[in-house]
Amino acid sequence: MTIRIEKPGLQTTVQAAPFFGHRHVGMPAAGAADCLSSCLANRLVGKIPTAATLEVTLDAMEFTVRETCTIAVTGAAEYVKVNDEAATLHKSFRLTAGNKVRIGPARTGCRSYVAFAGDPSWNPVLGSWSTCLQAGLGGYQGRGLRAGDILEFSANNFPSDALETPVQFIPNLSGHHLLRVTAGPEFTKLEEDSRHRLFSNKWQSGQRSSRMGTMLAGTPLDLQDHNTMPSAAVFPGTIQCPPDGAPFLLGPDAQTTGGYPRVAQVIRADRHLIGQLRPGDRVQLVLTSPEKAQEIYRQKLKLLQPWLGDISLW
Amino acid sequence: MTDVTADLHVCDDWISCKIKDLPHIHALVPFLLKAGTWLEVVPGLDSITVQFDSARISVKEAASVLREQISTGQETAISAPPAIELPICYDPEFAPDIHGVVSQTGHSVESFVAWHQGLDFSVSMLGFLPGFAYLRSTQDMGDVQRLEQPRQHVAAGSVGMIGNQNCLYSFSSPGGWPIIGRTPALLFDPGKTPPNLLQPDQPVRFRQIGREQYDDLVAGLP
Numbered sequence: 456m457t458i459r460i461e462k463p464g465l466q467t468t469v470q471a472a473p474f475f476g477h478r479h480v481g482m483p484a485a486g487a488a489d490c491l492s493s494c495l496a497n498r499l500v501g502k503i504p505t506a507a508t509l510e511v512t513l514d515a516m517e518f519t520v521r522e523t524c525t526i527a528v529t530g531a532a533e534y535v536k537v538n539d540e541a542a543t544l545h546k547s548f549r550l551t552a553g554n555k556v557r558i559g560p561a562r563t564g565c566r567s568y569v570a571f572a573g574d575p576s577w578n579p580v581l582g583s584w585s586t587c588l589q590a591g592l593g594g595y596q597g598r599g600l601r602a603g604d605i606l607e608f609s610a611n612n613f614p615s616d617a618l619e620t621p622v623q624f625i626p627n628l629s630g631h632h633l634l635r636v637t638a639g640p641e642f643t644k645l646e647e648d649s650r651h652r653l654f655s656n657k658w659q660s661g662q663r664s665s666r667m668g669t670m671l672a673g674t675p676l677d678l679q680d681h682n683t684m685p686s687a688a689v690f691p692g693t694i695q696c697p698p699d700g701a702p703f704l705l706g707p708d709a710q711t712t713g714g715y716p717r718v719a720q721v722i723r724a725d726r727h728l729i730g731q732l733r734p735g736d737r738v739q740l741v742l743t744s745p746e747k748a749q750e751i752y753r754q755k756l757k758l759l760q761p762w763l764g765d766i767s768l769w
Numbered sequence: 770m771t772d773v774t775a776d777l778h779v780c781d782d783w784i785s786c787k788i789k790d791l792p793h794i795h796a797l798v799p800f801l802l803k804a805g806t807w808l809e810v811v812p813g814l815d816s817i818t819v820q821f822d823s824a825r826i827s828v829k830e831a832a833s834v835l836r837e838q839i840s841t842g843q844e845t846a847i848s849a850p851p852a853i854e855l856p857i858c859y860d861p862e863f864a865p866d867i868h869g870v871v872s873q874t875g876h877s878v879e880s881f882v883a884w885h886q887g888l889d890f891s892v893s894m895l896g897f898l899p900g901f902a903y904l905r906s907t908q909d910m911g912d913v914q915r916l917e918q919p920r921q922h923v924a925a926g927s928v929g930m931i932g933n934q935n936c937l938y939s940f941s942s943p944g945g946w947p948i949i950g951r952t953p954a955l956l957f958d959p960g961k962t963p964p965n966l967l968q969p970d971q972p973v974r975f976r977q978i979g980r981e982q983y984d985d986l987v988a989g990l991p
Binding site: 714 | 915
């Protein structure tokens with residue numbers, strides 16, 4: 456099964472499960488930014504939740520297929536069209552040779568996922584088909600897709616009966632995000648009133664945002680001192696505060712270590728929401744304890760279990 | 770009952786532990802990786818951080834396992850890898866912050882360049898990005914501070930300097946280190962095993978090359 460990229464849009468990458476076990480040599484996680492939407496797309500085409508998908512960012516994206524195949528689209532796209540006829544998100548559908556698929560731009564949210572009932576025909580790197588853009592590794596030639604790229608997937612025998620995500624499992628997208636966090640190791644480096652402001656501010660996701668992270672615009676925070684701290688581990692979802700007081704939230708392509716105070720950490724259960732943050736969205740941070748955060752995560756997995764089976768989110 | 774989380778920082782799926790001694794950190798990393806408990810083991814300059822599956826391991830359990838592993842972990846003897854000399858070009862285009870750094874270290878540009886090449890470094894840490902290396906010198910290097918606002922784009926090969934550390938940017942990325950030069954060395958090559966040019970504890974020195982030689986070396990890279 457072969458597809459040809461006609462219009463890649465702002466950024467389209469191949470993403471699957473994150474790279475793991477290599478952060479000690481500086482390898483970022485990468486992987487689908489909204490892993491829940493990516494798992495849901497894979498479910499509709501009979502793939503394992505961590506299989507490769509195309510991650511489409513903000514803009515519309517188009518590709519043509521050269522053979523019959525089954526695909527599904529989830530996430531933020533306003534619409535999906537096949538040869539200018541409307542298709543449905545969260546429902547698998549069959550394509551025939553020559554069909555042109557258009558993934559509409561995101562109206563609310565930021566990223567859409569296209570799953571295919573087949574695996575990429577090339578070998579994964581370091582155990583994953585995800586793209587590590589900084590290193591030019593993995594995914595499709597280690598980069599975002601361009602017009603004219605030809606991607607091959609293994610042939611699939613997925614039955615033609617369409618699958619649909621049950622409505623209770625379709626995530627609600629919005630321009631207002633509640634992200635639950637635990638205190639980071641340097642939370643107490645914030646001045647007393649800034650510790651409150653971190654949670655009372657209505658932050659706005661910055662215009663300069665990428666898979667590496669996004670600035671949080673709002674009343675700046677104050678640090679007790681501006682001394683350089685020894686570089687230490689950071690993760691997707693870590694919120695760092697540089698001396699200028701404008702915090703930034705790290706995304707799936709986050710570097711592995713950083714030297715700015717780590718004031719908070721988005722809990723694992725909420726990290727997939729970062730993938731749908733679009734520039735200008737409102738963000739409210741809510742403090743919780745590590746124990747409570749674990750409970751929330753386990754509950755979320757339990758709720759998803761009937762449809763997605765035993766998965767983990769990243 | 771003793772609090773197992775004392776002097777550790779605990780989030781819902783990672784724990785950070787302060788460890789002052791860098792060789793101890795380097796010895797613990799392979800030990801903790803082999804233990805099989807952790808999804809990730811990330812060394813810092815004065816800390817070690819482990820990430821775990823928070824659906825399977827409770828915060829308390831993870832903290833107590835980590836504490837036990839750190840206290841019982843035998844210090845695996847690691848022999849330092851052979852010394853390496855890295856070419857560096859101080860061309861003004863490659864060294865946007867050299868004047869600020871020079872004034873903070875009390876040098877002229879010429880004496881700074883000569884002085885910088887006389888410094889003995891060792892790799893204190895890999896991280897931040899694949900192949901990105903933190904270098905530490907035992908000599909006093911003054912007190913150069915991190916940039917107030919990070920740059921959106923630092924070129925691959927850039928050499929940064931803060932305090933008594935240098936760093937090597939393996940790929941272009943945002944970054945907050947003042948930049949004093951650039952190396953044409955390929956710091957991360959996914960086709961090689963291991964892909965990293967430098968290893969923890971490896972001794973490193975810099976050797977100046979001119980702009981022409983830099984361009985020639987870069988042209989010869991894959």
